[in-house]
Amino acid sequence: MITVEDAKAHCRIEHGAEDGLLESLIAAAFRQIENRTGQVFDKVEGAEMVLDSLPSGGAGIELQWTPVRTVNELVFLDPQGVEQTMLATELSLDARGVYPKLYPVTEWPESKGQRASVKVKADIGYAELPADVRAAALLIIGHLYEHREAVVIGTIATDLPMGVELLLAPYVIHRVG
Structure with missing residues (x-):
């Protein structure tokens, strides 16, 4: 799916000191995506x-x-x-x-x-991770890596217009009830 090396390249990390953190962020990103879509992406x-x-x-x-x-x-x-x-x-x-x-x-x-x-x-789960889901996971991983606290003070933030929600929209299973 997404390796630590993939996450390091996306976050522009050149050392191995945070490999454990990146593993947990990868897992968190996939749980978020699976909760949002109702689908299993990890094999x-x-x-x-x-x-x-x-x-x-x-x-x-x-x-x-x-x-x-x-x-x-x-x-x-x-x-x-x-x-x-x-x-x-x-x-x-x-x-x-x-x-x-x-x-x-x-x-x-x-x-x-x-x-x-x-x-x-x-x-x-998917035999191969779709490219748009991969891109969404990397966006989530990058966000979680850069913002390690629950609150960010002194900034103005906005969602990326072509961000995670747009990338995951085709995979969302809408639930009734």
């Missing part, structure tokens, strides 16, 4: 979503992430409480729409209705 392998039961009939499971690169498996408790696994070959991912939906290739098996009895494991 995560093996993310886990927990449910209380499998749906009945042909209903799909709406996954909590977007985008989802692959679903690895679904682990659930059968009616007798024995752990069962559905592999990726037994699952179908419908990536249309805001949040992807997971369906069985044939039909959902019976599951035990119990808290946290179903776990979906998936690889999520």
Whole structure:
């Protein structure tokens, strides 16, 4: 995604004394972007979503992430409480729409209705960081690096007209409710 070297070049830092700070600013920038857009930009392998039961009939499971690169498996408790696994070959991912939906290739098996009895494991996030999101992240990192205090006194500030909000606008998932 964005390396410490990328952040150092953007902030024009020529020493390694603040590498730890830059790592934390990179993480903070991505959390801000992900909170703002509702999407996952950092590649995560093996993310886990927990449910209380499998749906009945042909209903799909709406996954909590977007985008989802692959679903690895679904682990659930059968009616007798024995752990069962559905592999990726037994699952179908419908990536249309805001949040992807997971369906069985044939039909959902019976599951035990119990808290946290179903776990979906998936690889999520963008395979490659879009250029405009990268630019927005670097703007945020630069801002946080230059302004390390909660309050700046004695300056007049204004948002950059072609700044972070404009760069992230195409990726924002608008929520209702």
